[in-house]
Amino acid sequence: MKRTRSLFLAAASLLVAQALLPARFSVDSAAASTRPRYGGTLRVELSARVASLDPAEKPADGPEAIAKLRLLNLAFDPLVRLGENGQPKPALALSWKSDAAGKRWEFHLRPSVKFHDGTPLAPPDVVAALATWRESWRVSASGDSVLIQCDEAQPNLPFELSLVFISRRAADGTLVGTGPFRIANWQTGARAVFSANEEYWEGRPFVDSIEVEMGRPLRDQLLDFELGKTDLVELAPDQLRALAQSGKKTWSSAPVEFYGLSIASARIESPTSAFRDALSLAIDRAAIHNVLLQKQGEIAGGCLPQWLSGYSFLLSTERNLDEARKLLGKPPAAAPPLILAYDSADPLARAIAERVALNVREIGVTLQVKPRNALEKNVGLDVELFSRHIGVPNPGLAMDFVCPSNGWGYWATKTAGAEQMYKLELDSREQAPYRVPLFYLPESFAVAARVKNWMPFRWGEWRLADVWLAPDESAAPKGPEKP
Numbered sequence: 001m002k003r004t005r006s007l008f009l010a011a012a013s014l015l016v017a018q019a020l021l022p023a024r025f026s027v028d029s030a031a032a033s034t035r036p037r038y039g040g041t042l043r044v045e046l047s048a049r050v051a052s053l054d055p056a057e058k059p060a061d062g063p064e065a066i067a068k069l070r071l072l073n074l075a076f077d078p079l080v081r082l083g084e085n086g087q088p089k090p091a092l093a094l095s096w097k098s099d100a101a102g103k104r105w106e107f108h109l110r111p112s113v114k115f116h117d118g119t120p121l122a123p124p125d126v127v128a129a130l131a132t133w134r135e136s137w138r139v140s141a142s143g144d145s146v147l148i149q150c151d152e153a154q155p156n157l158p159f160e161l162s163l164v165f166i167s168r169r170a171a172d173g174t175l176v177g178t179g180p181f182r183i184a185n186w187q188t189g190a191r192a193v194f195s196a197n198e199e200y201w202e203g204r205p206f207v208d209s210i211e212v213e214m215g216r217p218l219r220d221q222l223l224d225f226e227l228g229k230t231d232l233v234e235l236a237p238d239q240l241r242a243l244a245q246s247g248k249k250t251w252s253s254a255p256v257e258f259y260g261l262s263i264a265s266a267r268i269e270s271p272t273s274a275f276r277d278a279l280s281l282a283i284d285r286a287a288i289h290n291v292l293l294q295k296q297g298e299i300a301g302g303c304l305p306q307w308l309s310g311y312s313f314l315l316s317t318e319r320n321l322d323e324a325r326k327l328l329g330k331p332p333a334a335a336p337p338l339i340l341a342y343d344s345a346d347p348l349a350r351a352i353a354e355r356v357a358l359n360v361r362e363i364g365v366t367l368q369v370k371p372r373n374a375l376e377k378n379v380g381l382d383v384e385l386f387s388r389h390i391g392v393p394n395p396g397l398a399m400d401f402v403c404p405s406n407g408w409g410y411w412a413t414k415t416a417g418a419e420q421m422y423k424l425e426l427d428s429r430e431q432a433p434y435r436v437p438l439f440y441l442p443e444s445f446a447v448a449a450r451v452k453n454w455m456p457f458r459w460g461e462w463r464l465a466d467v468w469l470a471p472d473e474s475a476a477p478k479g480p481e482k483p
Contacts (some may be wrong), residue, residue, distance in 0.1 A: 038206050038207075045220075045234070047215070054167065055076060062389055082461070084457055163391055180205045181209075195209045206468035234444070240444045251444070252296070253444075254459060258403075259387050259441065265383065285299045300317070303403035340356065390459060442460075450469050451467060
């Protein structure tokens with residue numbers, strides 16, 4: 001069995017590499033033969049509310065974090081970006097190098113880059129931005145370069161820097177970046193308008209502006225889309241199938257949204273690992289995946305999806321009620337119900353939580369489903385349904401996002417093939433006996449017919465600076481050709 005598993009894992013490493021190759025998801029094959037045009041306003045709707053565009057301010061929850069990342073990509077740049085193959089490529093840093101140990105990194109800044117207020121980008125601006133990201137980093141300027149020194153090896157540092165956006169405060173206190181769009185209007189948690197940066201170092205974006213409406217429920221987004229009031233909206237699994245069957249343009253990422261259970265109660269009499277395994281065995285993931293989730297994404301046996309790990313298929317997700325009952329033993333005669341909390345802002349969370357509660361009742365566990373915001377500072381929370389999003393297509397960093405162990409940054413220091421990562425994940429189960437993986441879901445969107453060159457990366461990163469709009473009732477001013 002060990003030899004067979006090793007062969008599987010060797011093949012898995014190759015499959016992961018292939019999965020990160022450029023993937024074409026264009027919803028309009030005719031767009032490639034049509035000359036791009038400048039002008040127009042792209043209209044976007046999001047369900048989350050973003051409280052601040054300051055990259056240094058942490059979002060309140062997962063949905064806000066995802067939405068904020070999309071907006072930050074419009075107005076700000078990182079030192080390093082990921083290309084469509086998932087590998088780092090230059091952005092504000094023109095080049096970089098590290099010492100043999102991977103503890104000292106030097107990033108040489110791109111010359112002639114300006115912030116939106118006209119101020120040239122300088123190493124002290126980058127140092128100030130990076131210093132707020134990780135306390136363990138010692139960041140300093142050295143000529144036209146920025147140095148990052150760490151006590152531990154950081155083999156995945158360029159990947160992580162793709163999530164760190166450089167900003168500064170203008171003389172009047174306004175937040176400015178170097179990105180393809182300027183912040184033209186900001187209404188906290190409600191609306192944002194971004195205008196094209198004519199002097200962007202990588203060339204002017206095609207659209208003149210992007211209008212973003214926040215806090216829009218999925219049902220309202222779909223209605224606006226069908227009425228032609230918006231160009232880009234989010235979709236739930238059931239909405240995706242219906243819209244695709246009607247001939248509308250839709251797009252889905254790879255499975256990047258991780259759903260799982262976290263056990264946080266001292267009221268559970270069984271050892272936490274036994275209770276975790278019993279819950280996992282009692283949940284009918286296949287039924288939930290087929291019916292509720294419309295077969296979107298995949299069932300999760302571990303912390304990473306198959307396309308990124310290469311070994312997820314080795315982790316069992318089969319239901320076994322008899323084994324679950326054995327692990328729990330005989331439950332107390334009058335055991336009080338445990339509280340299963342979910343995020344009320346997530347339209348799928350309640351439905352998943354209710355199905356989980358229904359499943360585990362068959363092994364004598366009663367879970368009372370409640371929204372997290374109904375619990376005062378999580379008092380009384382026993383089990384939590386959480387969702388976490390993969391920020392980058394890098395196994396080590398992805399583990400930090402979805403299954404943090406020993407604090408943020410632990411997995412970022414790991415770089416290994418599928419076999420080594422598989423062993424590390426099994427070890428993490430012993431260190432974190434409170435986690436039950438459930439599902440990995442894709443992000444899905446509806447895209448208006450007039451939106452051309454809509455080519456997000458497989459892991460869901462948008463590239464709206466490359467999008468252009470087909471002619472409609474609004475006249476589009478001509479602009480210089482984009483290089």
